[in-house]
Amino acid sequence: MSSNRDIDALIETMAKLPGLGPRSARRAVLHLIRKRALLLSPLAAQMQAVADTARECLNCGNIGSGDVCDICTSEARATGVLCVVEDVADLWAMERSGVFKGRYHVLGGTLSALDSIGPDELRIPRLVDRVKSEGVTEVILALNATIDGQTTAHYIADQLEGQVTLSSLAQGVPIGGELDYLDDGTITAALNARKPL
Incomplete structure (x- = not known):
């Protein structure tokens, strides 16, 4: 039962993304689960990496992985x-x-x-x-x-x-x-x- 709650929670979270409603979120989550090794696991790792490193550029306000973005330092x-x-x-x-x-x-x-x-x-x-x-x-x-x-x-x-x-x-x-x-x-x-x- 707990896995269904986890899946339902993922669907609810995905449904909050722009352009996705509950039906689209269900289809996306089902596709991700079916392609777990190819899509779900790499996506989860990439999302965690972005959550850990993404920050706002102190100079211009762009999003990057450093305090000053690549555009400002170029x-x-x-x-x-x-x-x-x-x-x-x-x-x-x-x-x-x-x-x-x-x-x-x-x-x-x-x-x-x-x-x-x-x-x-x-x-x-x-x-x-x-x-x-x-x-x-x-x-x-x-x-x-x-x-x-x-x-x-x-x-x-x-x-x-x-x-x-x-x-x-x-x-x-x-x-x-x-x-x-x-x-x-x-x-x-x-x-x-x-x-x-």
């Missing part, structure tokens, strides 16, 4: 251009496109009066510090085209006015769209056609 990255994104998923979406060769800054969300999220709850003060200390000349605001995203972009633009060139993503990003759901070609077109604010 000497091949342009240091004068900073791409500001809402979430780590957006950073990863930008990286998938392979077009941007600068560095990133993850805000950790957007400004929202309804949710009591102000500039200090996000990494906006850290962004202002980075612009001053790292010799940043351009900030690309690659925020989601939502009301909160645009409000955040305008707030950041006010904070950095006169310090750097500001631009935002252009064509290809639909109003209300989120970067994580866009294909690589759309992200590439939007990044290449960015416009001044």
